[in-house]
Amino acid sequence: MNNPVVYKKRNYRPAITAISIILIGAIGILFGLPGVENFDAFDVTILPLINxxxxxxxFIFLFSALIAILKRNITVHRRFIYAAFTTTFLFLITYVTYHFLAPSTSYGGTGWMxxxxxxxxxxxxLLAAAIVPLALTSVARAWNMENERHKKIARWTMPIWLYVSLTGVLVYVMISPYY
Structure with missing residues (x-):
């Protein structure tokens, strides 16, 4: 007789809460800082493009993950989600670095634009702040094999994360002339 695999559920909530508060708080504090004066080790204006x-x-990884899960290919879905977490993590590093080193850039457009x-x-x-605990909770539920709970939160997480990644690009395109 085969014994079913038993997964030990872990409580990720304290880690998710701590990471969310620290990350969102640190980014909030960065916006109040003036930037480093006379920083010339490299041209920091390249960082928004990298972001x-x-x-x-x-966005591409998330969209691919969505297609994979709609096709019920969990392995490919998982790989694309991990890829999206990786690029998001790298984004956060460059984003925090830029906002630590550079002064804030104001949008120079007018009118309806x-x-x-x-x-x-x-x-x-606002949605970028919300996506931090949502994405972490989604992946924690997947790790705990809480499939129904994972699906419920992922139905919110996926479109919000797609929106945040797409609008991040749009924000860059719209403000890039003013760097």
């Missing part, structure tokens, strides 16, 4: 490229890869830019930016920022 946009990493966000583009995150400014309204569109700020709508995209504000929704992007």
């Amino acid at each position: 946009a490229i990493l966000n583009s890869f995150t 400014a309204a569109l830019y700020y709508f995209i930016l504000i929704s992007h920022v």
Whole structure:
């Protein structure tokens, strides 16, 4: 008789809460800092482009993960989700580095373009903060083999994360002339 595999469920909630608070708090603090004066080790203005490229890869990986799960290919889905987490992690490193080293860049457009830019930016920022605990909870539920609970939260997580990664690129495209 075959014994079924028993998964020990782990409580990831304290780690998810701590990571979310630290990450969102650190980014919030960075926006209040003026940037490092006379930093010339490298041209920091390349970092927003790198951020946009990493966000583009995150979007592609997430979309591919979505297609894979719709085809019920869990192995491919999992690989693309891990790839999306990897590019998101690399994005966070370059994002934090840029905002630590460089002063804030203001959007220079006017009229309806400014309204569109700020709508995209504000929704992007708010949902980017929300995606941190959502994505971490989604993956924790998958690791714990809580498939039904994973599906319930992933139905929210996936479209929000796709939106955040896509609008990250749009924000870059719209503000890049003002760097």
